[in-house]
Amino acid sequence: MCTTRRFTLAALALSISSFNAAAATPNDTAPLGKLPRWALPLAYQLDFRVDPRQSEYSGSATIDLELKQAADHLWLHGQDLSVVKVTLTDSKNQAHAVQYKVAAQKEGVATVEFGQTLPAGRYRMVLEYSAPFNQQLEGVYKVSSQGAPYVITQMEAISARYAFPGFDEPSFKTPFTLSLTVPENQVAVANTRQVAEQKLEQGWRKLSFAATKPLPTYLVAFAVGPWDVVDGPQIPATQWRAQTTPLRGIAPHGEGERIKPALAQTPAIITALEDYFGFGYPFDKVDLLAAPDFAAGAMENPGLVTFRDYLMLLDANSPANNVRGSFNVTAHELAHQWFGDTVTMPWWDDIWLNEAFATWMQAKITQQLHPEYRADLELINGANYAMQSDSLVSVRKIRQPITGNGDIETAFDGITYQKGAAVLNMFERYLGADTFRQGVRSYIKQHQFANATADDLVSALAKASGKDQRFSKAMQSFLDQAGVPLVETTLSMENGKAVLHLKQQRYLPLGSAGDAKRLWGIPVCVRYSVAGGDAKTQCELLDQAQGKMVLPGATASSWYMPNADAAGYYRFDMARADLARLTGSLTQLPDTEQLAYADAINAGFGRGDLDAAAVLAAAPQLAQSATREVATALIPTLKWLEKHEVRSDAQRERLTALARKMYLPRLQQLGYQRRAGESQDDALLRAALAQFLALDIKLPEVRKALLAQGDKALEKNADGKLDLAAANPDLLRTALSVATQEQGTPAVDVLIKALSNTSEPAQRMAILSGLGAATASANAQRARNLALDPLVKVGEMSTLLRASREDGEGREALWKWFTLNHEQLIKRSGETSGGRLPDLVAGDSCSQSEADRMNSFFQPLLKQLPGAERGLAQTREKTLLCTALREKQDPAALLH
Numbered sequence: 001m002c003t004t005r006r007f008t009l010a011a012l013a014l015s016i017s018s019f020n021a022a023a024a025t026p027n028d029t030a031p032l033g034k035l036p037r038w039a040l041p042l043a044y045q046l047d048f049r050v051d052p053r054q055s056e057y058s059g060s061a062t063i064d065l066e067l068k069q070a071a072d073h074l075w076l077h078g079q080d081l082s083v084v085k086v087t088l089t090d091s092k093n094q095a096h097a098v099q100y101k102v103a104a105q106k107e108g109v110a111t112v113e114f115g116q117t118l119p120a121g122r123y124r125m126v127l128e129y130s131a132p133f134n135q136q137l138e139g140v141y142k143v144s145s146q147g148a149p150y151v152i153t154q155m156e157a158i159s160a161r162y163a164f165p166g167f168d169e170p171s172f173k174t175p176f177t178l179s180l181t182v183p184e185n186q187v188a189v190a191n192t193r194q195v196a197e198q199k200l201e202q203g204w205r206k207l208s209f210a211a212t213k214p215l216p217t218y219l220v221a222f223a224v225g226p227w228d229v230v231d232g233p234q235i236p237a238t239q240w241r242a243q244t245t246p247l248r249g250i251a252p253h254g255e256g257e258r259i260k261p262a263l264a265q266t267p268a269i270i271t272a273l274e275d276y277f278g279f280g281y282p283f284d285k286v287d288l289l290a291a292p293d294f295a296a297g298a299m300e301n302p303g304l305v306t307f308r309d310y311l312m313l314l315d316a317n318s319p320a321n322n323v324r325g326s327f328n329v330t331a332h333e334l335a336h337q338w339f340g341d342t343v344t345m346p347w348w349d350d351i352w353l354n355e356a357f358a359t360w361m362q363a364k365i366t367q368q369l370h371p372e373y374r375a376d377l378e379l380i381n382g383a384n385y386a387m388q389s390d391s392l393v394s395v396r397k398i399r400q401p402i403t404g405n406g407d408i409e410t411a412f413d414g415i416t417y418q419k420g421a422a423v424l425n426m427f428e429r430y431l432g433a434d435t436f437r438q439g440v441r442s443y444i445k446q447h448q449f450a451n452a453t454a455d456d457l458v459s460a461l462a463k464a465s466g467k468d469q470r471f472s473k474a475m476q477s478f479l480d481q482a483g484v485p486l487v488e489t490t491l492s493m494e495n496g497k498a499v500l501h502l503k504q505q506r507y508l509p510l511g512s513a514g515d516a517k518r519l520w521g522i523p524v525c526v527r528y529s530v531a532g533g534d535a536k537t538q539c540e541l542l543d544q545a546q547g548k549m550v551l552p553g554a555t556a557s558s559w560y561m562p563n564a565d566a567a568g569y570y571r572f573d574m575a576r577a578d579l580a581r582l583t584g585s586l587t588q589l590p591d592t593e594q595l596a597y598a599d600a601i602n603a604g605f606g607r608g609d610l611d612a613a614a615v616l617a618a619a620p621q622l623a624q625s626a627t628r629e630v631a632t633a634l635i636p637t638l639k640w641l642e643k644h645e646v647r648s649d650a651q652r653e654r655l656t657a658l659a660r661k662m663y664l665p666r667l668q669q670l671g672y673q674r675r676a677g678e679s680q681d682d683a684l685l686r687a688a689l690a691q692f693l694a695l696d697i698k699l700p701e702v703r704k705a706l707l708a709q710g711d712k713a714l715e716k717n718a719d720g721k722l723d724l725a726a727a728n729p730d731l732l733r734t735a736l737s738v739a740t741q742e743q744g745t746p747a748v749d750v751l752i753k754a755l756s757n758t759s760e761p762a763q764r765m766a767i768l769s770g771l772g773a774a775t776a777s778a779n780a781q782r783a784r785n786l787a788l789d790p791l792v793k794v795g796e797m798s799t800l801l802r803a804s805r806e807d808g809e810g811r812e813a814l815w816k817w818f819t820l821n822h823e824q825l826i827k828r829s830g831e832t833s834g835g836r837l838p839d840l841v842a843g844d845s846c847s848q849s850e851a852d853r854m855n856s857f858f859q860p861l862l863k864q865l866p867g868a869e870r871g872l873a874q875t876r877e878k879t880l881l882c883t884a885l886r887e888k889q890d891p892a893a894l895l896h
């Protein structure tokens with residue numbers, strides 16, 4: 001043996017490797033957006049040690065990874081983690097001493113420095129760390145229910161970095177294998193089935209779970225606490241899935257019974273989804289979890305779907321709204337098991353592939369299983385709501401480029417969900433439902449357990465339909481461009497034929513600074529009457545500024561609906577004579593088209609083409625509809641008039657008289673109590689009318705009836721708790737709001753006290769709405785202060801604050817309160833909710849001075865609050881548009 005020679009060779013090898021490294025090792029800076037591709041995770045083993053009674057937890061993340069090139073460091077994510085030990089072992093089992101360092105604190109970017117250059121190849125990295133339970137409902141967080149602590153997770157969008165160090169970006173899909181070491185008396189669940197249990201020393205046990213299918217970090221989930229675990233009906237095998245799938249409900253202790261109704265409806269939803277996708281449910285179990293505090297409505301973690309508790313804990317006393325919401329949201333989250341979980345977008349600019357699809361699919365499944373829920377109308381209402389935001393200059397595109405973490409947080413908006421769903425609906429109609437489904441099926445099959453982009457979807461649809469570039473371009477014109485198209489239509493007779501002339505531009509409200517010149521590829525479908533009373537439909541892809549369509553069989557006296565079935569994502573503006581003929585035939589139109597008509601009235605009013613008199617003239621005919629959605633379609637505009645336009649007693653009397661005439665007989669007919677066997681829709685209509693008439697229009701007779709219910713609800717039972725069940729559960733919110741306004745301090749006192757001994761989520765929401773509605777200034781102030789009090793959960797703060805700005809005085813007081821308490825508010829709710837903050841505290845503003853003050857107050861905070869820049873721009877723009885519209889109003893129009 002010759003040591004000298006060996007030494008020389010080794011030294012030589014080292015110098016060669018350093019030389020190579022100098023050329024090849026990446027010389028880069030901390031990536032604040034996407035991570036570089038030269039270090040790729042292959043699999044994770046995550047071991048957590050969690051005791052909900054403590055204030056922090058510990059973990060160990062073992063990450064198998066591949067270096068695609070020689071490197072002396074790698075980048076990853078980790079936020080608020082105390083990493084105590086990190087090792088890197090190469091494929092020859094040689095360990096290298098490496099170091100974990102925070103690289104960008106605010107963005108949660110970290111680096112592992114190798115101290116030397118390591119060659120390309122496979123490595124195993126183990127990071128041991130501890131972390132506090134998050135206080136803002138992100139990552140691994142702690143909540144309490146009836147005094148007992150629970151731990152749950154919420155990783156989407158970019159909060160997995162709080163839970164474990166890793167490559168927190170959706171393009172990196174790998175298997176995750178979890179273990180949870182918990183105190184013996186605690187229940188623990190994760191994405192997959194438990195495969196082993198090991199008793200440990202001192203009252204701990206370690207539960208191990210099966211490896212997941214390849215998942216992005218944002219879908220990893222677990223929960224620890226004294227949960228009730230309830231078996232639901234098994235989901236039987238289908239032609240798409242060979243084995244039975246177990247279904248369970250996970251509820252806070254003592255609440256297990258109440259999760260059963262949600263479980264009962266789940267197998268049918270899964271089966272319907274499988275039939276659509278032609279692809280079996282791909283995960284090994286379904287757990288639905290009712291979370292005692294939650295930032296969103298629900299989260300589609302594969303195998304462990306988490307929901308805000310009010311959507312899961314139901315009984316005969318639950319508000320009809322929650323019962324229906326439970327079904328809708330379950331359908332939405334389960335649709336994500338395919339859209340998002342099986343096929344995932346590579347980056348957040350394509351989050352619409354998850355959310356638009358789940359929203360659209362939720363409507364399809366609901367329509368199939370519960371046609372009486374009228375999901376078709378909900379989809380249209382969603383589109384009409386999105387069109388309001390989409391007319392702002394500051395609005396996002398469906399596929400908005402991501403320039404920072406703020407853009408990721410603000411991507412979860414009405415454009416992504418409701419506009420996205422409406423655009424899918426429009427192109428489904430254009431291609432035909434069967435062809436569209438064929439495209440979706442091949443998209444899922446081709447990209448299963450991997451990533452796919454918008455282009456992948458568009459090309460799958462193009463292939464299935466045999467359509468060319470014109471179709472792809474049309475679809476992209478809605479995805480990559482903001483705004484709502486406005487289609488102007490005029491019918492004329494030319495050489496004995498009825499010709500419909502079409503023109504397109506961007507819909508812009510009065511006072512907008514936007515440019516109307518914009519082109520889409522719009523599938524325009526028109527329904528029109530022909531001789532003999534029949535109706536026909538004609539469709540055309542309008543992808544030029546102007547076009548025309550011959551309507552065979554139409555005559556000069558035909559009516560036409562420019563958006564057949566309201567399936568198109570566009571607004572329309574008809575020649576006056578044409579509109580008059582349509583108005584005359586309104587009741588012959590299907591409900592879908594009556595909603596499109598209502599939107600045309602709203603759009604015309606927003607643009608300044610129609611005045612308040614025109615809105616009031618159109619309202620009664622719609623209000624007569626037997627269909628709830630149509631009957632209430634103009635209520636938001638009537639509320640706007642009440643809030644921003646009514647300035648004199650005479651105006652108020654006119655609006656009140658109209659609202660009374662249109663809606664009071666209907667409410668009286670429904671009565672204030674539930675009736676045995678009544679439809680869910682009757683319960684929802686009763687709640688909507690009672691709220692509008694009691695809180696907005698303030699009809700004394702309605703307030704009196706609700707106050708009687710509120711008074712009863714505020715009486716104490718023998719156990720010292722309020723008798724909240726004495727009120728109709730659908731009216732409890734409104735009844736408590738009337739009670740705090742009429743009774744003042746005594747009602748506010750008992751409601752604040754009730755917060756500490758009421759855990760039922762729907763009742764808590766009603767109490768918070770009631771407190772928020774308090775009008776006397778001292779009481780209103782006490783209510784607002786509760787937003788900073790632990791009595792109110794973090795996820796409940798916005799319900800309280802939003803309710804407190806219903807009138808001008810409340811808006812003013814909320815703003816003042818916010819300017820004094822913003823630091824505490826931000827600290828409690830978390831900086832990542834900053835995008836929603838301007839709307840929360842200054843929404844519904846309607847003057848130049850409010851726009852100015854919100855601007856000057858928020859400007860210095862923008863750097864600190866990711867997403868607040870867009871939130872501010874939109875709230876400010878809405879305020880200015882509202883101001884312009886208000887100034888344009890002729891006071892006399894309300895008196896006609």
Ligand SMILES: [Zn+2]
Pocket residue numbers: 300332333336354355358
């Ligand atoms: Zn979703």
